[in-house]
Each structure stands twice: as C-alpha cells, then as structure tokens.
Amino acid sequence: MSKIWHPFTQEKTAQHPLEIIKGSEEYLFDASGKRYVDMVSSWWVNILGHANPDIADAISAQAHTLEHVIFAGFSHEPAEQLVAKLSKFLPNSLSKFFFSDDGSTAVEVALKMCYQFFTNRGIRGRNVFINLQGGYHGDTLGAMSAAGCSSEYHSTFGEFFFRTFSIKFPKTRQDETDALAELEKFLAHEHEKVCALIVEPLVQGAAGMRMYSPRFLDAVVNAVRQHGILVIFDEVMTGFFRTGTMFAFEQCSVVPDVICLSKGLTGGFLPLSLTVVTESIYEAFLSDDWKKAFIHGHSYTANPIACAAALKAQELLQTPAVQENIKRISQLHAELLAELPDELIRERRHLGTIAAVDLTSSALADAAKLEMLEKGVIIRPLGNTVYFIPPYCTSEQSLRYAYQCLRDFLQSPQHSAT
Numbered sequence: 001m002s003k004i005w006h007p008f009t010q011e012k013t014a015q016h017p018l019e020i021i022k023g024s025e026e027y028l029f030d031a032s033g034k035r036y037v038d039m040v041s042s043w044w045v046n047i048l049g050h051a052n053p054d055i056a057d058a059i060s061a062q063a064h065t066l067e068h069v070i071f072a073g074f075s076h077e078p079a080e081q082l083v084a085k086l087s088k089f090l091p092n093s094l095s096k097f098f099f100s101d102d103g104s105t106a107v108e109v110a111l112k113m114c115y116q117f118f119t120n121r122g123i124r125g126r127n128v129f130i131n132l133q134g135g136y137h138g139d140t141l142g143a144m145s146a147a148g149c150s151s152e153y154h155s156t157f158g159e160f161f162f163r164t165f166s167i168k169f170p171k172t173r174q175d176e177t178d179a180l181a182e183l184e185k186f187l188a189h190e191h192e193k194v195c196a197l198i199v200e201p202l203v204q205g206a207a208g209m210r211m212y213s214p215r216f217l218d219a220v221v222n223a224v225r226q227h228g229i230l231v232i233f234d235e236v237m238t239g240f241f242r243t244g245t246m247f248a249f250e251q252c253s254v255v256p257d258v259i260c261l262s263k264g265l266t267g268g269f270l271p272l273s274l275t276v277v278t279e280s281i282y283e284a285f286l287s288d289d290w291k292k293a294f295i296h297g298h299s300y301t302a303n304p305i306a307c308a309a310a311l312k313a314q315e316l317l318q319t320p321a322v323q324e325n326i327k328r329i330s331q332l333h334a335e336l337l338a339e340l341p342d343e344l345i346r347e348r349r350h351l352g353t354i355a356a357v358d359l360t361s362s363a364l365a366d367a368a369k370l371e372m373l374e375k376g377v378i379i380r381p382l383g384n385t386v387y388f389i390p391p392y393c394t395s396e397q398s399l400r401y402a403y404q405c406l407r408d409f410l411q412s413p414q415h416s417a418t
C-alpha cells in the first residue's frame with residue numbers, strides 16, 4: 001500500500017491511482033504504454049500540452065545558470081522579463097506584480113493586500129468580502145473563507161471563516177436583476193464594512209464550469225465601486241486564453257483592481273503565481289513605518305526556474321499557431337457539443353476552450369469518467385458536470401475522439417435507460 005495521501009481524494013473509496021510515466025502534447029502514458037488524451041489539462045494547468053520541449057529547454061538552461069535566490073532584497077532577470085512581458089497584455093492600471101506559488105496563495109495575497117490597503121490608510125473595520133455564490137478560490141483558510149460557506153467544498157471549516165456576503169448566482173436575466181437588487185440592499189446598510197469583491201470572472205471553474213454574462217459582472221463591479229470597495233478578479237483558471245481572450249475580464253467593460261494568475265502561467269511545468277495590483281494599492285504600502293510594508297513572502301517566491309518556464313510559455317502562447325489552435329478548439333466545442341444527444345443532458349455550454357455538459361446525475365458523470373478512462377480519455381467530472389478543458393495543442397482528432405466517447409457513453413442502451 002502506498003504511503004502517499006492524494007489531494008481531493010476520499011482514500012477509502014477511491015480507485016488505485018493510475019501511474020503515469022510520460023507525457024507528450026495532449027497525451028499521457030501509463031506504465032503499460034497505454035495512451036490517454038488529457039481532457040482536463042491536468043487540473044487545468046497544461047495549456048500548452050505535456051513535456052513541451054521548448055519549455056523544458058528553458059528550464060534546463062535556467063537550472064544551469066541560477067536555480068534560486070532569495071527574493072527579498074534581490075531580483076533576477078527571469079522575473080523582470082516575465083513581468084515586462086505580461087505587462088504588455090494587462091491594462092496600464094495593473095502595474096505592480098507580487099509573486100507567490102499557486103492559485104491559493106495568489107488569492108491569500110490579494111485578500112491580505114486589500115485589507116491592509118485600508119488599514120494602512122487608517123480605515124479600520126472593513127473586514128467583509130463579497131463573493132459570488134458557489135465560487136472557489138483555493139484551499140488555504142483565507143481562500144476558503146473568501147468563497148464562504150456557499151462553497152460545497154469547505155463547509156467543514158466554516159467556523160474559522162471571516163464574514164462574507166454572497167451574491168446569488170444568476171441563471172436567468174430575472175435572476176440578475178434580483179441578485180443586483182439584493183446586493184444594492186446589502187450595500188446600502190453595510191458598505192462601510194466591505195473590503196473587496198472577489199469573483200472568478202465569467203466562469204466559475206470548480207462550481208462546474210458555470211458561466212455568467214459580462215453584463216452581470218459589469219453591473220456588480222459598478223455597484224460595489226460606488227462604495228470604494230476594491231475588486232479582485234481571480235483569473236487563476238480563466239487566465240491565458242481559457243475563455244478565448246488572454247484574460248476573461250477583456251470581455252467586460254470593467255478592469256479589476258487586483259488580478260490573481262497561476263495555473264497556465266508556466267504552461268503547467270512548475271508552480272508559480274502572481275497577484276497584480278494597481279499603483280494606488282501599491283502606494284498605500286509605502287511608508288517609513290516597516291509595519292506598513294506587505295509582510296508576506298514564501299521561500300520559493302519568484303523561483304527563477306519557474307519564471308523561465310513562464311517566460312517561454314507566455315512567448316509560445318502568443319504564437320500564431322497556438323492562437324489558431326485556441327480558435328479551432330473553441331469552434332469544435334460549439335460544433336461537437338451540439339451533436340451530443342439531448343437525452344441525459346440537462347444543459348450544455350461553452351466559452352473559449354472550455355466546454356461543459358450537466359448530466360442528469362452525478363452517478364452518471366462518474367460512470368462516464370470510468371468508461372472514458374477505459375477508452376483512453378481523462379476527464380474529472382464536478383458533481384453532475386462533465387467538462388472538457390483541453391491543452392491548446394489538442395488535435396482535432398483527439399477532440400473528436402473525446403466527444404465520440406462521451407456520445408457513445410450517453411447513447412449506450414445501459415445509460416440511456418438510466
């Protein structure tokens with residue numbers, strides 16, 4: 001029996017983990033040599049596919065030059081170059097970049113910065129965060145708190161959570177109007193207690209790739225901004241063209257004060273994240289008083305090898321070939337989703353390279369996972385939602401194959417009778 005305790009896994013009932021020994025493009029290979037199409041980009045990180053040789057070379061070169069250096073009091077070229085590159089794709093207002101290690105820590109940093117932004121300016125008591133019901137921002141205590149008890153994942157820890165107000169997730173136009181009215185009502189009484197709004201823009205990943213309109217997000221942001229509340233967009237999953245644009249917020253007319261980036265940042269090679277904030281937030285931390293500094297850092301902050309991987313991944317992401325692939329996958333999603341049978345599907349949706357279908361039950365989604373794995377396609381349903389979020393290098397053939405496997409599953413007499 002293995003001594004390893006796996007993440008997000010009920011160890012008692014889970015199947016024995018599949019040992020993967022190799023990756024290449026959209027494929028993973030097990031010890032027997034069986035090939036799998038990775039339709040979840042290995043927890044949404046491998047946007048450029050597995051074992052990309054250009055990123056591997058960049059990592060190797062950096063490892064032979066400078067593998068790590070303390071980032072307090074020191075800097076290095078890979079970090080400087082990465083920030084310069086990303087700046088080209090972000091609005092001028094988002095101008096200060098704070099490094100950390102993963103999506104959860106990028107969110108922790110964002111929450112702490114927003115809170116301290118106010119306390120550094122002598123404003124106390126702004127300790128409530130507004131979120132969108134069902135959101136997910138990571139597994140550390142602050143990130144769990146920010147998502148609030150409406151998250152199915154973390155209610156066990158509810159008694160540790162700071163206070164939040166959850167905006168109802170809108171499914172219809174009427175829901176949007178109602179949710180905004182409720183928000184306005186809350187703000188009218190309690191706005192002085194609110195520090196920041198935190199949302200996954202346009203797509204809530206862990207909630208089941210739930211999508212909502214830029215129109216609603218714009219309205220929410222405009223409502224909270226009237227009260228001086230800061231706006232955090234958690235683009236840990238949506239960033240780097242997942243939704244079709246480099247960042248999801250480009251599809252809105254508002255720009256956040258803080259953006260959290262991770263997952264696809266290094267093309268899925270190494271853990272790294274960024275919390276990018278406005279000049280005005282940064283300036284609130286400038287003081288002769290050391291305590292007003294942002295006293296937060298991790299041992300591996302801005303690891304040079306991870307930065308070199310990110311730099312190469314970001315370069316590749318902008319190439320015409322990758323951009324073409326992103327458009328192709330998006331078009332294929334639209335076409336292939338429509339071809340899935342209506343029976344057993346409650347809803348289908350897609351945005352950019354993300355496609356999802358809600359099946360009639362979670363049991364059915366779990367059964368689909370097992371059957372598709374058998375056929376060499378890796379999926380990881382969220383409740384009753386089966387979704388595809390493939391690496392951008394995924395060929396048309398592999399994508400068609402994954403949809404074919406799902407179609408066959410849904411049409412098999414055994415399941416269609418369920």
Ligand SMILES: Cc1ncc(COP(=O)(O)O)c(C=O)c1O
Nearest residue numbers: 102103104136137138205236237
């Ligand atoms: C939107 C969002 N924020 C934060 C996180 C946490 O990221 P990590 O798992 O890298 O800590 C995730 C992870 O899935 C996420 O989807």
